[in-house]
Structure formats: structure tokens, C-alpha cells
Amino acid sequence: MNVALSADGRALTLSGPLSEKDDLTRLAAQLSGEVRVDVGGVGRINSAGVKGWMSFVAALPDSVQLVFERCPAGFVSQLNMVAGFIGKGRVASVAVPYTCPSCGESADPIVSVSPLRDLPATHGPCPRCGAMLELDVSPDEFLAFLQG
Amino acid sequence: MTASPLLKQVLFVSASEALRQFGDRVLRSAGLAVTSAPSAAAARESLAARRADLVVVDLADAPQEASGAMVDLLGQLREESPSPQGPRLLALVRVRSADHFRALFSKRRITNFLAVGEDETLEPRELAVTAQKLVSRQLFGLSRYLGGSPRLETMELDRSEQKDAVVDRAEAFAVEAGCHPRVAQQIAIAVDELVTNALYNAPVDVKGAALYAHLPRSTPVKLDQRIVIQLASDPHRVAISALDPFGSLLPDIVMDYLSRCFAERSPLMSPQRGGAGLGLYYLFNLLHSFIIDLEPGHATESIGLLDISKSYRAYAARGRSFNLFVGPP
């Protein structure tokens, strides 16, 4: 996983796969206050990566509040599957999966979830074939993490 | 026409007439003798009159905590026939909630269940293979779950450094098979979990003591023997498997891990228990069917089956099946 922290320590960008190779516990000590975390580029997440991630979350100083932005579907799956995945953090926005039913083209528009809005069933015409892109998740299941 | 008494006997219990007819047709085609019963009471009558090698019980929409007639039947059969000579049990399930799965793994201790689709059918080949495996001792093999002449790739590895290449190949394979890229990524993660389990959790010494389970998964390992990873597909399904030469997985531990993961939904529980628990939980969630073939002390084959889904939504909405088969040691 690639980690980029801004000079003022208030913006963190994570990208690439989250796996057993990632030890983020030292990063935890470098953070303070509210930190915006862009996870839009995070790819595959395996269970060993989740274990390491939970250690990172547990090591965060009390003063830190992480605000997650552009959470991709794989990250949202963890939010729904693993209790306490972001600790005391909160999710500001998610990348909502849409797929073209006729050619399979994908789009992942960013939707703010604070406050929560309904996920539209369609997302404009497909750039490749013109059909309407359809929501590629069940809204209730995708946003289940918001229910606490 | 009366079936030969030499054939393995299946009692198929379901309140759904459509499903009974489907089960009858598929299981007869698989070379099994089938009797159907529309209720738990009729099933008990049938069992009093003739033996069954396998009882298939449709739990329908029974909520996980409620005790319905079918749930009671399954519980009674499990209590009465703990010996290898008693009938084997297969549950059919339609509910997909975490609470329901937790009840199946813990309270009900169901080691074999298949998901019924909204069209009142099951994947016919999977039903046939599952029933055959339950009544026979021939457990291993990935291709039997697929039709025609499936596309098959076999990779052998003995070092953790080889994992990434296998996982990348699995993702590309799934896309080539027709899966949506979002689904292919899930398949890649499942292969990652299978390989990690085979490399770190499976290896044991001659006395059966775990060799690497205690190691962080970032610590490289090199095995004395090879594990075999297979990727396969037909026009409808993708199958993945990992075969290790250890056979060290314990059925009770598998059931405990899965029930606890569904109960706690947390990877921080008891780190002493090693990584297998969370990996199994991920595999169950990632796959449409998660199958474990275990020959204690000899080999473990973990198989994953997934429908080729053109959308992530279809992939996620599919019911989940689980089958743990234990052969002779």
C-alpha cells in the first residue's frame, strides 16, 4: 500500500492493495486531530491486511479523528463485514459502483454520505454505448455500515 | 420403476413441490435412488420404513432462532446419527443474513448446506456432486463441479513470495472467463486467502504440530512440499482450489471459527487462534460456494465456486453455500 501524508499531517492518501505487507502502526503516531483520508485508490484487501489495519486503528491516539473520503466498494465491504473497521472515524463519501447492463462499462461516482442521500438507480448514459449505467449494489446492503 | 436397493438412498424433504421434483430429477440422474417427503412428519414415516444414506432437508425460510418442524427434524437426525453409518445430512437454505449463518455454524452445527435460488432450484451439478460426495468416499477434484470440458490451469508453489503472481493470474483468469472486473477482484482475494491458508495454516510436522501458523503473514515461508492451486471455468462458473498435502484442518475448529466470526464480526478476537479464522470467514463471504475436502493427516482441498456474474450486484445477491466433507483418515 502506498502512503502519502501531507506536510501539515491533515491529509492522508492511501492507495494500492492492503495486505500483510503493510504495517501502518508507525503512521498512527504521526497523526493528530482531524485527518482526511483519501482511500479512493485502495485496491484488494485481504484478511491479513485487515488484521494489520485493525492494529493501526487501535494504535491511533485519542485525539485523532479520521474522515474517510472516496471509499471504494472493497473498502465499504470491510466497513460492513468487520466491526470497528474505522474505529472512531467516520465516512464522508463513497465511490458508488455503477455498471452498464449492455456493455459492462463501469463508473464509480463519488457520493457524500454525510448527510446520507439516496443512491440513484441510474447514473447517466454509458460513455461507450449510451445505455443508462445501473446501480451495481443493493443500496441497503452497501450502506449498511451507516446504521451503526 | 423401483430403484435397485444397491443404489445409495436419498430422502429429499421439502415443502416445495417444485424443489422436490427438481431434486428427484437431478439426484436420479446422478445415480442415486430418491424418495421425497413434503413434511417433517412424512420424512419420519419414510425413515421408519426404509434406510436413507442421505437426508436432504429444505429449511425454507425458517428464521434462525425459531424452531420449525424442518429444523427439528434436522436436529433430531443429527442427534440420532452421529455414527458414520447413519444418514448424512444436507440442508437447503434461502436466508442470507449473518445471524442465520451463525446459527447454522454454531447452534445447528450444519457442515453441509446449499443455497436455494429465487427460482426454487439449485445449481444442478453442484447438488449432484454434493450428494455423491456425501454418500461416497471420493471427495477430491475441482473439475467435477464444472460442465463440458472446463478450462483448467494448475500452478504449484512452495514459497510465500510466489503468492502475488498466483493472485494476479487468478484475477486475469476470472476476467477472461467473463466475470465483471469487480467480481474478478473478489476472486483474486479469495485465491489470496486460499494460498495464505495453505502456506501458513496447513503445514504441520510429523507429530501434527503447526509449523507456521504463529508467524506473521509478512514473514516469508518455504515449504518442503508443494501446494497446488487450480483455476477453472465453464461458461457459467469459475472454480478455484488449493490442495495441500497435510490434511491438518480440524472440522470442529472450522465450525467454531466461522460461528465466532459471524457472532463477533471482528478480527481482533483472540489473536492466539492464528489467522485461519478470519481467512475462512473471508472465504465464506467472498465465494458463492465454499467447499472443504478433508482427508485427515493426508490432504486438504479447499474449493471456491462462483457464478460468472456480469455485475457486482448479481454476485453479491447470490446465496452462499458451504460444504465440509471429511474422508477416512
Ligand SMILES: [Zn+2]
Ligand atoms: Zn455501455
